Amino acid sequence: MQPTDIRNPDYFHKVVDCQWACPAHTPVPEYIRLIAAGRYSDAYLVNWKSNVFPGILGRTCDRPCEPACRRGRVEEAQQAKPEPVAICRLKRVTADYKDDDDVKKRIAAGKKTKSNGKKIVCIGAGPASLTVARDLAPLGYEVTVFDQDPRAGGMIWSQIPRFRLPLEVIDEEVNYILDLGVSFKQRKITSMKEVMKEGYDAIFVGSGAPRGRDLDIPGRKEGAKNIHIGIDWLSSVSFGHTTKIGKRVIVLGGGNTAMDCCRTSKRIGGEDVKVIVRSGFDEMKASPWEKEDAQHEGIPIMNFLVPKSFITQGGKLTGMTFEKVKAVYDDKGKRSLVSTGEPDQAFECDDVLVAVGQENSFPWIEKDCGIEFDKWGLPVLDKATFQASVPNVFFGGDSAFGPKNIIWAVAHGHDAAVSIDKLLNSEDLKLRPAPGVTLVSQKMGIHEWSYDNEIAGDARYKVPWADIKATLKNVKMEVELGFDVATAWKEAQRCLNCDVQTVFTDKLCIECDACVDICPMDCISFVPNAEEEVLRKNLNAPATNLTQDLYVSGPLKTMRVMAKDEDVCLHCGLCAERCPTGAWDMQKFLAEMTYAGDGCRNHQNQKKKAA
Amino acid sequence: MTFLAKPKLHHPTLPKNKLGFTRRDYEGKVSTLCAGCGHDSISAALIQAFWELDIQPHRVAKMSGIGCSSKTPDYFLGQSHGFNTVHGRMPSVLTGANLANRDLIYLGVSGDGDSASIGLGQFAHVMRRGVNMTYILENNGVYGLTKGQFSATADKGSKAKKGSINADSAIDTVSLALLMGATFVARSFSGDKHQLVPLVKAAIAHQGAAFIDVISPCVAFNNHAGSTKSYEYIREHNEAVNRLDFWPTREAITVDYSAGGVIEVPTHDGSILKLRKLHEDYDPSDKINASAMIASAAVKGEVLTGLLYVAPDAEDLHAHLNTYETAFNTLGEKELCPGSAMLEKINAGLR
Numbered sequence: 001m002q003p004t005d006i007r008n009p010d011y012f013h014k015v016v017d018c019q020w021a022c023p024a025h026t027p028v029p030e031y032i033r034l035i036a037a038g039r040y041s042d043a044y045l046v047n048w049k050s051n052v053f054p055g056i057l058g059r060t061c062d063r064p065c066e067p068a069c070r071r072g073r074v075e076e077a078q079q080a081k082p083e084p085v086a087i088c089r090l091k092r093v094t095a096d097y098k099d100d101d102d103v104k105k106r107i108a109a110g111k112k113t114k115s116n117g118k119k120i121v122c123i124g125a126g127p128a129s130l131t132v133a134r135d136l137a138p139l140g141y142e143v144t145v146f147d148q149d150p151r152a153g154g155m156i157w158s159q160i161p162r163f164r165l166p167l168e169v170i171d172e173e174v175n176y177i178l179d180l181g182v183s184f185k186q187r188k189i190t191s192m193k194e195v196m197k198e199g200y201d202a203i204f205v206g207s208g209a210p211r212g213r214d215l216d217i218p219g220r221k222e223g224a225k226n227i228h229i230g231i232d233w234l235s236s237v238s239f240g241h242t243t244k245i246g247k248r249v250i251v252l253g254g255g256n257t258a259m260d261c262c263r264t265s266k267r268i269g270g271e272d273v274k275v276i277v278r279s280g281f282d283e284m285k286a287s288p289w290e291k292e293d294a295q296h297e298g299i300p301i302m303n304f305l306v307p308k309s310f311i312t313q314g315g316k317l318t319g320m321t322f323e324k325v326k327a328v329y330d331d332k333g334k335r336s337l338v339s340t341g342e343p344d345q346a347f348e349c350d351d352v353l354v355a356v357g358q359e360n361s362f363p364w365i366e367k368d369c370g371i372e373f374d375k376w377g378l379p380v381l382d383k384a385t386f387q388a389s390v391p392n393v394f395f396g397g398d399s400a401f402g403p404k405n406i407i408w409a410v411a412h413g414h415d416a417a418v419s420i421d422k423l424l425n426s427e428d429l430k431l432r433p434a435p436g437v438t439l440v441s442q443k444m445g446i447h448e449w450s451y452d453n454e455i456a457g458d459a460r461y462k463v464p465w466a467d468i469k470a471t472l473k474n475v476k477m478e479v480e481l482g483f484d485v486a487t488a489w490k491e492a493q494r495c496l497n498c499d500v501q502t503v504f505t506d507k508l509c510i511e512c513d514a515c516v517d518i519c520p521m522d523c524i525s526f527v528p529n530a531e532e533e534v535l536r537k538n539l540n541a542p543a544t545n546l547t548q549d550l551y552v553s554g555p556l557k558t559m560r561v562m563a564k565d566e567d568v569c570l571h572c573g574l575c576a577e578r579c580p581t582g583a584w585d586m587q588k589f590l591a592e593m594t595y596a597g598d599g600c601r602n603h604q605n606q607k608k609k610a611a
Numbered sequence: 612m613t614f615l616a617k618p619k620l621h622h623p624t625l626p627k628n629k630l631g632f633t634r635r636d637y638e639g640k641v642s643t644l645c646a647g648c649g650h651d652s653i654s655a656a657l658i659q660a661f662w663e664l665d666i667q668p669h670r671v672a673k674m675s676g677i678g679c680s681s682k683t684p685d686y687f688l689g690q691s692h693g694f695n696t697v698h699g700r701m702p703s704v705l706t707g708a709n710l711a712n713r714d715l716i717y718l719g720v721s722g723d724g725d726s727a728s729i730g731l732g733q734f735a736h737v738m739r740r741g742v743n744m745t746y747i748l749e750n751n752g753v754y755g756l757t758k759g760q761f762s763a764t765a766d767k768g769s770k771a772k773k774g775s776i777n778a779d780s781a782i783d784t785v786s787l788a789l790l791m792g793a794t795f796v797a798r799s800f801s802g803d804k805h806q807l808v809p810l811v812k813a814a815i816a817h818q819g820a821a822f823i824d825v826i827s828p829c830v831a832f833n834n835h836a837g838s839t840k841s842y843e844y845i846r847e848h849n850e851a852v853n854r855l856d857f858w859p860t861r862e863a864i865t866v867d868y869s870a871g872g873v874i875e876v877p878t879h880d881g882s883i884l885k886l887r888k889l890h891e892d893y894d895p896s897d898k899i900n901a902s903a904m905i906a907s908a909a910v911k912g913e914v915l916t917g918l919l920y921v922a923p924d925a926e927d928l929h930a931h932l933n934t935y936e937t938a939f940n941t942l943g944e945k946e947l948c949p950g951s952a953m954l955e956k957i958n959a960g961l962r
């Protein structure tokens with residue numbers, strides 16, 4: 001193998017599994033260390049900069065970082081249940097224990113009083129638009145956000161039930177943004193052409209994927225009064241229009257919306273609530289923890305049942321029938337659901353909530369306004385810049401590539417903001433600077449590091465819950481209580497500080513084997529060089545996780561190379577402590593993502609002017 | 612300054628031996644030696660060898676003297692017996708322990724100062740008595756623990772860290788062990804576990820006095836230019852005479868050997884030593900020739916490593932003395948104190 005080029009900013013970034021997996025690349029270990037140090041406000045602001053909604057995301061994020069977290073792999077075969085660090089719930093800790101006034105002041109300090117004369121409009125006030133606004137307003141842009149709803153927040157506010165996310169948390173974090181001088185107005189946009197005529201320098205569409213899929217099976221019309229589209233019903237509950245549901249409720253669908261529907265039903269009159277899903281339990285789209293939460297509240301999840309008809313009597317819904325199916329896989333591994341041949345199954349019910357998917361819909365964008373759509377009805381966009389076929393129109397969040405989640409909407413928002421800033425500075429949108437990275441040695445003395453390199457053996461801590469009897473009675477009462485300070489500290493200790501990198505200097509190595517001998521995880525080998533495939537097998541412990549890189553040095557004095565499997569490194573620094581020559585060093589890697597503003601610009605236009 | 616204990620976590624695929632232990636279960640306390648000390652690598656090789664041989668740690672007695680090398684038994688086999696003797700006196704304590712209980716596996720760990728300077732007499736006698744043990748000499752050419760004075764194994768003409776030249780002749784412990792009658796004699800290098808681990812395993816299996824001189828650089832006091840015991844010097848002058856593969860049983864042999872250049876050395880306990888010859892004319896069963904080869908290599912400035920001598924028909928001290936087989940600690944008072952009548956009988960026999 002060629003020696004690893006550690007100057008490539010992606011190399012060490014990938015080693016920080018959580019940060020790499022986070023769509024907004026939140027520097028997770030950085031904020032976890034700040035929590036451990038009791039610096040909650042600083043930890044909050046590290047988050048706020050990257051993901052804009054720490055308190056909201058700390059309760060609701062889809063947390064792609066957690067399945068990626070190294071801790072889960074490291075605990076394999078040695079902890080009864082190997083689990084990642086509770087990254088998401090530690091994020092909530094930063095919001096819960098920060099000094100509110102201090103944070104408010106520090107955020108407000110970014111407010112620009114002088115306009116740069118450029119006007120931006122965001123359509124829809126969900127997380128994507130709010131991120132664009134947050135990134136651009138401090139640069140002097142005049143940002144206006146329109147939403148058909150009276151409050152900003154988008155689906156964060158209209159869909160996510162209050163027992164998962166209290167209103168105050170939304171208000172606080174939405175206001176941090178609006179207080180930067182962003183103007184929010186309730187207005188339902190009915191014509192894109194009209195907006196285009198209003199003189200904005202750039203238009204950002206963050207209107208989400210607002211249409212819930214329906215289920216067109218026999219009995220749908222007859223039972224219509226008691227058949228509800230999940231997302232419409234949830235927003236109606238959020239807005240206080242709906243306050244009751246029948247005693248027996250069937251929720252159709254296996255995604256997160258279905259989980260919110262069933263748990264909400266249970267709180268406003270549903271007694272016998274069940275979720276019925278076409279697919280198997282493991283293939284359901286809902287996150288594992290949401291399924292667990294629903295089951296914990298006594299809601300059964302029934303699988304492999306395909307809805308066949310609504311049963312009505314005298315124009316009133318009385319139940320549903322389902323066909324029993326099983327999963328069959330063809331030789332390519334593709335799954336299909338086929339009938340088991342057993343008789344259909346019928347369930348009685350008073351109400352049905354249909355949560356079988358969401359779609360995009362842009363009835364207000366005229367076909368002839370210049371914005372192209374593909375055959376699935378999604379806008380044709382540049383995947384990196386989010387630019388539409390009309391150069392000053394950008395899409396982001398669920399409206400760009402279909403329904404995803406909040407953290408993706410935020411990530412899109414950052415990127416779109418960069419594009420807008422570059423466009424309005426006459427720059428090439430495609431020339432986007434790589435993140436700035438720094439590597440700083442953590443050595444303070446012999447056996448002394450500026451990070452805590454002791455590895456905690458604790459299993460993951462559970463977030464305590466409010467009394468289930470109380471929460472099931474009140475749709476607004478938050479279920480999770482969040483970590484207390486002591487537990488948060490203990491959970492923070494589980495983080496392995498994957499950003500503190502093992503950096504190897506081959507010229508200094510005397511091949512004494514000290515690092516090999518001390519490494520608890522058998523990460524390091526000195527071996528004859530070979531192709532990656534061969535090398536992976538020849539290491540002290542086989543490197544079978546192909547998603548994790550091998551760090552390979554140049555040839556050493558014996559003509560062997562140092563090869564380190566990054567997979568299960570504890571970042572404990574023992575290799576560096578045991579190295580007599582300092583060939584190993586522990587260096588903190590920090591990736592400074594590229595945001596709108598001076599850092600994102602290449603200044604080609606200025607060069608042009610100078611030339 | 613703190614020394615962190617090595618985290619208990621280990622690689623998810625870390626294998627277990629027949630006893631259900633991982634290699635990590637054979638570790639000891641965290642080492643307090645200097646970072647990069649060769650002795651730590653030898654500890655790692657010992658851990659590997661005992662793990663691979665499926666030896667129950669409580670069947671092992673680790674004996675050592677004084678020195679950085681003699682401290683190392685604290686850093687491996689944490690579940691084994693141990694005795695840290697006075698300087699240079701490990702051999703006599705090991706001999707006594709072995710006489711009292713032959714059921715344990717005896718591992719002697721010593722340094723060049725401990726064995727070749729203050730303990731030279733003890734070293735010679737433990738070899739000639741044929742005590743059943745594995746004697747590891749961690750040879751760095753200096754007294755590491757007392758800050759790097761030349762030891763008796765330092766080569767004549769080699770340079771100390773501060774510049775002084777060693778004027779005395781070196782004691783070659785391998786030649787001395789051969790001369791004294793050790794029945795398994797090898798030399799290796801702390802930086803080459805592929806060579807060292809099989810040698811340790813074979814030495815443990817050997818039923819007699821097995822001696823391995825392991826060159827083990829002292830990074831603090833003897834790893835500079837001009838030293839003949841530095842990592843760099845040993846890598847350049849290392850001449851391996853053979854490569855040993857150790858197989859506990861014949862069935863276990865999984866490597867295909869090409870016909871030429873492999874010798875099989877029979878042993879008492881049925882284990883197999885396979886030697887791949889690296890030097891055509893080196894025969895490790897010919898003691899006289901082995902001595903001559905070691906001496907002539909030394910003249911050329913080469914450090915001969917590998918299995919240098921093994922006597923297939925080795926015997927140990929217990930066989931020489933025809934001792935009682937049962938360990939003292941399992942004998943009752945009656946056997947240990949047979950009474951005045953028996954004493955009379957013995958005394959009468961001596962008159």
Ligand SMILES: Cc1cc2nc3c(=O)[nH]c(=O)nc-3n(C[C@H](O)[C@H](O)[C@H](O)COP(=O)(O)OP(=O)(O)OC[C@H]3O[C@@H](n4cnc5c(N)ncnc54)[C@H](O)[C@@H]3O)c2cc1C
Pocket residue numbers: 060061062123124125126127128129146147148149153154155156159160187188189190206207208209210231234256257260364396397398399403404405406407409
């Ligand atoms: C029930 C449910 C639960 C969810 N739970 C989670 C969760 O726990 N975690 C998570 O990460 N994600 C969750 N999501 C997904 C998440 O809410 C969305 O992915 C995210 O909000 C998308 O953000 P966005 O900025 O693209 O748009 P949205 O949040 O969808 O906001 C779009 C806004 O645009 C407005 N709008 C649309 N058209 C117009 C128009 N013509 N004029 C004016 N305004 C308009 C809408 O009123 C809306 O406020 C959930 C979704 C649902 C349905």
Ligand SMILES: Cc1ncc(C[n+]2csc(CCOP(=O)(O)OP(=O)(O)O)c2C)c(N)n1
Pocket residue numbers: 677678679680681698721722723724725726729749751753754755756757762
């Ligand atoms: C009776 C006695 N004399 C002298 C000493 C001082 N002393 C301690 S260790 C040592 C030399 C150890 O050298 P070596 O066996 O080579 O061990 P190393 O530290 O090099 O591994 C000496 C002379 C002592 N502890 N006891």
Ligand code: SF4
Pocket residue numbers: 016017018019028029068069070071084085087494495496497498499
């Ligand atoms: S252990 Fe910490 S730094 Fe490493 S992936 Fe998990 S949360 Fe991130």
Ligand code: SF4
Pocket residue numbers: 502518519520521522523524568569570571572573574575576
């Ligand atoms: S930091 Fe070094 S010693 Fe610790 S696990 Fe990683 S490679 Fe091994």
Ligand code: SF4
Pocket residue numbers: 643644645647648649650679680751755756828829830831832
């Ligand atoms: S002084 Fe030398 S022998 Fe002793 S621990 Fe340090 S490097 Fe090893």
Ligand SMILES: [Mg+2]
Pocket residue numbers: 678680722723724749750751752753754755762
């Ligand atoms: Mg010594």
